[in-house]
Amino acid sequence: MTGHDGWEPEAAELVRPYVITRGRDLPDEQQLSLITLVTASPEHAQRPTRLSPEEQSLLDICSAGYLSVAELAGHTGLPLGVVRILLASLTEGGYLITRPPVARARLADREILEEVLNGLRAKFG
């Protein structure tokens, strides 16, 4: 720090994760798994004003389509646990829609595996 008041609020790597999450705890992991698909809720086209920069950033990215929780962590560079907590809070606030992956069941698995197999064959021959 060289400046007389070297306060740099944008230096998020100097902020402990629980500060970014305002001390909130991890959400239910089934609700926000790595491959839960997330998008902005259409009812909240109006830009909310009381969100943290991190929440705002996530909401901005989500506004153009669906991404998985893992992709949101990858694109923002935020730790996965932090992203989960922020997404849970945004979902609670009605800003986001989430599509958790279907629960695994033998029949569903077989159908999905068949679809994956056919898809791979169609794509790569």
Add this chain to the structure above:
Amino acid sequence: MVSAPSLGEQAYVRGGATQTAVKILVVGHFAVGKTTFIGSISEIEPLSTEETMTRAAEAVDDLKGVQGKTTTTVAMDFGRLTISERVVLYLFGTPGQQRFVQMWEDMARGALGALVLVDPERLADSFAVIDLIEQYGLDYAIAVNHFDGAPPRDERALREALDLLDDTPVVTCDARDEKSSADALTTLVRYLLDRAH
């Protein structure tokens, strides 16, 4: 630093509102070629939730036989493949170290199965990752990543060395090649389908 990247249309999941997301793990020891494999087959630039490994951290890992490799993934990287209008497949890769146990639990939960990448010259290094996969109860296939200059290895000797079940598929692949990687993945999915019947 919080970055708010503006993403192109192709970054988003096509038909996301109706898609079911599934995942397959691509696992293997340090520097075996997981990132290359995922990169060769993913429709998006592979993403990672952690930084590349720093020099300080390198000293922790066993680097013998991997000269020339300066960075590697410490946590988890992943790619995506849109299979159809109904299914989007995510491929998650992580090394087989116990210290990433939380990440392993996240990855393994709900996964369809795992492809274990193996370096034929460093078979013993694959024991830990195969143990982990079995511990999480995941079905898996072995993909022997063919490295330049490595002689082909007798499949029977390899099965014996890795202590595989008779029906565990073993394929050879070149992780740099899209078609070859896709073939390895197809072998795994066909096996998973057999197991589901």
